[in-house]
Amino acid sequence: MSQATPQHIAFVGKEVNVMLGFRGELMRELAAKGHKVYAFAIDYDTSSELKIREMGFIPVRFSLNGYSANPFSDLLTLWQLYRAFKKHRISMSFCYFAKPAIFGTLAAWAARVPQRIAKIEGLGRPFTEGKHGLTVKMRVIKKVQCWLFRLALPRSTALIVLNQDDKKDLKEQCKVDMPNTVVLGGIGVCLEQFKCSPVPVTPLTFVFVGRLLNEKGIRYFLDVAERVKAKHPEALFKVVGGATTAHGVSLPELKQYVKRGVIDYVGHVDNVVPYIESSSVFVLPSYYREGLPRSTQEALAIGRPVITTDGPGCKDTVEHGVNGYRVPRHDTNALENAVLNMVNHPDKLQSMGYASRAMAEQRFNVRDVNRRLLNVLNL
Known part of the structure; x- marks a missing residue:
């Protein structure tokens, strides 16, 4: 041709x-x-x-x-x-x-x-x-x-x-x-649209962005948020994405977590950039058969440390210990430990964020x- x-x-x-x-x-x-x-x-x-x-x-x-x-x-x-x-x-x-x-x-x-x-x-x-x-x-x-x-x-x-x-x-x-x-x-992702910015650490905020499907790990995120908030009430957890009634978390369920002060629920948004920019760490505990999650690539470009799983696609977005942490799928204890590591060592987050941006520039432009x-x- x-x-x-x-x-x-x-x-x-x-x-x-x-x-x-x-x-x-x-x-x-x-x-x-x-x-x-x-x-x-x-x-x-x-x-x-x-x-x-x-x-x-x-x-x-x-x-x-x-x-x-x-x-x-x-x-x-x-x-x-x-x-x-x-x-x-x-x-x-x-x-x-x-x-x-x-x-x-x-x-x-x-x-x-x-x-x-x-x-x-x-x-x-x-x-x-x-x-x-x-x-x-x-x-x-x-x-x-x-x-x-x-x-x-x-x-x-x-x-x-x-x-x-x-x-x-x-x-x-x-x-x-x-x-x-x-x-x-x-x-x-477009690196001009998803610009790198410094990692905010006060307050330390963990964000989940995506479809609120069980397979995307939303229930694991909520579970760990509740555990960590009990130990570190100053840590914030944010959920961005539309609620669902099939294969996921419903709006009434989310409202219960909001009522207990576990999460801040944003809902569906057309532009995720401000919500990732205002967060410290991007979390995707997915066990879905991902290709390579677009939402994680966006977080990398903005320069955010990432916690995700060792599943196909997800594992390709994190160099463990460098720009974030990989945890086994379905392992809420490992996920909690990764979150606590970030809470206890906020001084590491900025260098991890820069490593994320470098990965985006090298592989996801x-x-x-x-x-x-x-x-x-x-x-």
């Missing part, structure tokens, strides 16, 4: 805001090079369509049914994408997250799209083991998803994963044989990441 020839490029994901937040820089760069960029998403409304058009992209709606195992729903998704790829004469598909990567790649292959990029940003809930392993339902879903990976991913022209564990598990657990696999690392992506895309 000639680098000089303008391409019709389809970005196929889920939510519009996630696409713009995580893929926007790359999409703008491609549009600036003269390529026609199509933004495929499932939640368009009049406002978001207008926003996409103002940015120079072309919005395309399609339907996708989350973790549903309904074959008719999946076939509808496949048909919609196939027709859209044909209609818009797509010459390159860039499909990210598990289901879009599966059905987008299959549709692109059927539509004879020349370049088909599949990007797996973490293996997700079917590969996420709780304290007692996978439920029977999730074991079945995992088998189905592995079968779909085997069907779809070899039909991509390149597969991108964010960490070595995902590459290993796709090959060993799902039996996906993909010679053209690129381990990208994080998707990167979105411009460097996009340069690598453009090489993979041959654009």
